[in-house]
Amino acid sequence: MLAITIEQEQLAEAVTQFAARHAPIDKTRAALDSIAAGELPTWWEEFTANGFHAVHLPEDAGGQGGTLADTACVIEAAAAALLPGPLLSTVSASAVASLADDSAATLVADLAGGATAVVVLPEDSSVRAVPDGEGWRLTGSIGSTLGLLAAQRVLLAAHGEDGTELWFVLDASSGLTLEQQRGTDLSTDVGTLTLQDYPAQAPITGIDTERARCVVAALTACASAGTVRKGVETAVNYIRTREQFGKPVGSFQALQHKAAVLLVNAELASASAWDAVRAIDESIDQHRLAAASAALMAVCAGPDLMLDALLMFGAIGYTWEHDTHLYWRRATSLAASVGSTPRWAREAGELARTLKRSTAINLGDVESEFRATIAATLDQASELENETPTDDARAPGLAYGSQRDLLAKAGLVAPHLPAPWGIDASPVQQVIITEEFDKRGMVRPSLSIAEWILPSILNSGTDSQRERFAWDMLRGTKRWCQLFSEPGAGSDLASLVTRAQKVEGGWLVNGHKIWTSSAHVAQFGAMLARTDPDAPKHRGISYFLVDMSSPGIEISPIKQASGESHFNEVFLTDVFIPDDMLVGEPGHGWDLAVATMAVERTAISNYVTIDRSQALRRMADTDGPDHDTILQALGGIEAHTTAIKAMVLRETLRLVQGQGPGPTSSIAKYAMVLLLRRASTANLGLTGRLAMLEDSDPAVIKPYFDMPSELIGGGTAEIQLTIIASMILGLPRK
Structure with a gap:
C-alpha cells in the first residue's frame, strides 16, 4: 500500500x-x-x-x-x-x-x-x-x-x-x-x-503543462501499483493453499522465488508511484524525474507484473471467469494510456545526465533545538581535519583524526546507538542529522564492518569489552573483520565446524574461515566457533572477539577476478582466545549472529547511493549512433535507483510516524540485486570496446568485476528470496 x-x-x-x-x-x-x-x-x-x-x-x-x-x-x-x-x-x-x-x-x-x-x-x-x-x-x-x-x-x-x-x-x-x-x-x-x-x-x-504531465503520470502509477499489489496478493494466497503432489505448491522453491521477485517488483512500483506524488511540491525537474521513474517502474512494468501473477495460477488464471485477467487488462490499459516506454526512459535518461533524485524530507520546525545543536557541532567539526586518510577509495568515511574524534565524542558517528556511544537518536533526529551533514557536504564517518559488530558488543558484551572496543570503533582507529563463513558453511552458516575448546583461562580455536572481508587490514575480528559439538545445529555456537595478531592466525588473500584482494582465507591453528573475549554466554552465538546479519542486510541496501551509471552518463554527453539507446538505458537504471531510494525513504517516514519497522531491508537487498544486473548488462552492452580494457575511462570492467561481492554479500540472492518468501509472504516451507 x-x-x-x-x-x-x-x-x-x-x-x-x-x-x-x-x-x-x-x-x-x-x-x-x-x-x-x-x-x-x-x-x-x-x-x-x-x-x-x-x-x-x-x-x-x-x-x-x-x-x-x-x-x-x-x-x-x-x-x-x-x-x-x-x-x-x-x-x-x-x-x-x-x-x-x-x-x-x-x-x-x-x-x-x-x-x-x-x-x-x-x-x-x-x-x-x-x-x-x-x-x-x-x-x-x-x-x-x-x-x-x-x-x-x-x-x-x-x-x-x-x-x-x-x-x-x-x-x-x-x-x-x-x-x-x-x-x-x-x-x-x-x-x-x-x-x-x-x-x-x-x-x-x-x-504548467510539464507539472500537469507529471501529475497525470503519478496518479496513473498509483492506480497501476494498486492493480499489481492485488495481483501479488491473490497469487500468493492461491499458491499458499493450492496443493500438488500432496503438498502446497507454495512450498516449491521455484514458485517461492517467483512470488518473492514479484513482491519486490510490486514494492518498487508502489515506492516509485508514491515518490512521484510527493514530488508535486518540489522543483519541476525533480518532479519530472520522479514521474518518469514512476511511469517506467509502476505503469510500463504493470502488464508484465500482472502477467507473472496470472501465470502463477496456471491455466485457470487465463480463463474468462477468473478475475485476475480483469486486473491484467487494467494494467495493460493504464500502461498504454501514458504512452510508449522509450519516451519515458528517454526523458528519465536526459534528466539523469545532470540530476539525481532528491530524498530530502521537509520536517519544517520539528526538533528545532535539536537541529541547532547538531548544526553547531557540525560547524565546529567542519573546521577540523581527519589527519589519517582512508585506505579505500570506495569508502571515504574510513578516514579518521581530529574531526572524527569530535563527532565520536558528540555521539554523531552512530547517533542511533544509546549514550554515551551515540545519542539514542529517534528516526526524526536521524533524518535531521543526515540533512545537516548533507547541507555541509561533509562525509559521514563509516564504521565499515564494525557497524555490524558494535551492536552485539554493546547489547551483549561486558562493561570492559564495551570500554575497550567501542570507542576505537567509533573513532575509526581500529579496523574489524567478521569471521563467520567457512568453506562448508556459507549461506548455511549454522553448519560451521571451527572448534573452540575450553582450556585454562580461555579457549583454543582451530578452524578455517573464508570470504573474510578486510581481514588483511583488520586489528580485530568477530568470530563464530562451535563450543559444544553435541548441541543441536543452531546451538552450541559461541561469539568471540579475536585479536588478529594472535599467534596461530594465518591470513591468505583471495585474488578476485578484478585482480583485487578484498576477501581472505583465515586459518586458525591453536589460537588462544582469553575468556574476556567471549561475548555473551557460551552457546548463544547464533542469536548474536542473526542480529548481526540483520544489520548487515540493512547496511548493504544502502549501496544504492553508489553511482551505477557513471559510464553511461559520460557516454550520454557525446553524440553517436547509440545515443538514444544509451539515454533510454540510463533512464531505466535511474528509475530503478529512484524506486529503491523511495522505498528506503518511505520506511524512514514510517518510522518517523512512530510505526514499527517493516520488511524493507530484505526487499531492498534483492531490489539492489536486480539493479546491479540491470546496470551491468546496460554498461557492457552499450560501452562497446571499452569492455576490452581493464583500465578504461570511464571505468567499465573494474566495477563489473567487483559486482559479485555485492551480489553475494549479506546472503546470496537465492537465500534472500527464500527469506522474503517464508518470512514476509508466509509461504509454507517443505
Whole structure:
C-alpha cells in the first residue's frame, strides 16, 4: 500500500470497504456494457458524498483539504478493489485544475461537488485553438482516452496559433461528438472526441503543462501499483493453499522465488508511484524525474507484473471467469494510456545526465533545538581535519583524526546507538542529522564492518569489552573483520565446524574461515566457533572477539577476478582466545549472529547511493549512433535507483510516524540485486570496446568485476528470496 500514516491507512481501508459493499467484482462483471458506454455507477453519488474523490481539493472549494499523497491512497485502494468508473480520470483532472489560478475555481468546485471529468494532455490532442471575438474556436480531435464517455467536463490542452498550449474546459452536455470504443480495460470506458469550430470560453490560465504531465503520470502509477499489489496478493494466497503432489505448491522453491521477485517488483512500483506524488511540491525537474521513474517502474512494468501473477495460477488464471485477467487488462490499459516506454526512459535518461533524485524530507520546525545543536557541532567539526586518510577509495568515511574524534565524542558517528556511544537518536533526529551533514557536504564517518559488530558488543558484551572496543570503533582507529563463513558453511552458516575448546583461562580455536572481508587490514575480528559439538545445529555456537595478531592466525588473500584482494582465507591453528573475549554466554552465538546479519542486510541496501551509471552518463554527453539507446538505458537504471531510494525513504517516514519497522531491508537487498544486473548488462552492452580494457575511462570492467561481492554479500540472492518468501509472504516451507 502507498499509505505511510495511520490516517492514510484508515482512508485506504474505508475505500476498500466501500468497494466491497457497493462494487464487488461480480456486480462489475454484470455491468460491463453500461461501464463501456460511460454510464455512471449507481454508487457514484454516495462515493462523492463521502468526499473520497476530493481529498486533495481545498476545503473552500468543497474538498477535504488533504494532500495529493492522501488522494493517491484512494486511487491505489480503488484500483486494488477493481472499482470501475471514472475515479482516476476525475481525480487527475481536478489535480491538474488545482495547478491553475482562480480561472479554474468554477471547474474545481464542480469536480469537488461530484462532477466527473477527464484531462487531455497536449501530446494526446490535435485540437487547434483560434481566437473568435471574445471567445475561441476549437477544431481537431483527441485519440483513445480512458474515462472520456463518462466525463461531464473535459479539461483539454489545445494548441494555439503561436505554438503555445491553451487549456479549455468543455461541457459534455454542450453537444460534443464522442465515439465509444471497445476498450482493453473492461472496468473503464474508452472513447474519442472530434471538434469542428467548437465554441469555447476563455481558457484557464496558470497550468504548467510539464507539472500537469507529471501529475497525470503519478496518479496513473498509483492506480497501476494498486492493480499489481492485488495481483501479488491473490497469487500468493492461491499458491499458499493450492496443493500438488500432496503438498502446497507454495512450498516449491521455484514458485517461492517467483512470488518473492514479484513482491519486490510490486514494492518498487508502489515506492516509485508514491515518490512521484510527493514530488508535486518540489522543483519541476525533480518532479519530472520522479514521474518518469514512476511511469517506467509502476505503469510500463504493470502488464508484465500482472502477467507473472496470472501465470502463477496456471491455466485457470487465463480463463474468462477468473478475475485476475480483469486486473491484467487494467494494467495493460493504464500502461498504454501514458504512452510508449522509450519516451519515458528517454526523458528519465536526459534528466539523469545532470540530476539525481532528491530524498530530502521537509520536517519544517520539528526538533528545532535539536537541529541547532547538531548544526553547531557540525560547524565546529567542519573546521577540523581527519589527519589519517582512508585506505579505500570506495569508502571515504574510513578516514579518521581530529574531526572524527569530535563527532565520536558528540555521539554523531552512530547517533542511533544509546549514550554515551551515540545519542539514542529517534528516526526524526536521524533524518535531521543526515540533512545537516548533507547541507555541509561533509562525509559521514563509516564504521565499515564494525557497524555490524558494535551492536552485539554493546547489547551483549561486558562493561570492559564495551570500554575497550567501542570507542576505537567509533573513532575509526581500529579496523574489524567478521569471521563467520567457512568453506562448508556459507549461506548455511549454522553448519560451521571451527572448534573452540575450553582450556585454562580461555579457549583454543582451530578452524578455517573464508570470504573474510578486510581481514588483511583488520586489528580485530568477530568470530563464530562451535563450543559444544553435541548441541543441536543452531546451538552450541559461541561469539568471540579475536585479536588478529594472535599467534596461530594465518591470513591468505583471495585474488578476485578484478585482480583485487578484498576477501581472505583465515586459518586458525591453536589460537588462544582469553575468556574476556567471549561475548555473551557460551552457546548463544547464533542469536548474536542473526542480529548481526540483520544489520548487515540493512547496511548493504544502502549501496544504492553508489553511482551505477557513471559510464553511461559520460557516454550520454557525446553524440553517436547509440545515443538514444544509451539515454533510454540510463533512464531505466535511474528509475530503478529512484524506486529503491523511495522505498528506503518511505520506511524512514514510517518510522518517523512512530510505526514499527517493516520488511524493507530484505526487499531492498534483492531490489539492489536486480539493479546491479540491470546496470551491468546496460554498461557492457552499450560501452562497446571499452569492455576490452581493464583500465578504461570511464571505468567499465573494474566495477563489473567487483559486482559479485555485492551480489553475494549479506546472503546470496537465492537465500534472500527464500527469506522474503517464508518470512514476509508466509509461504509454507517443505
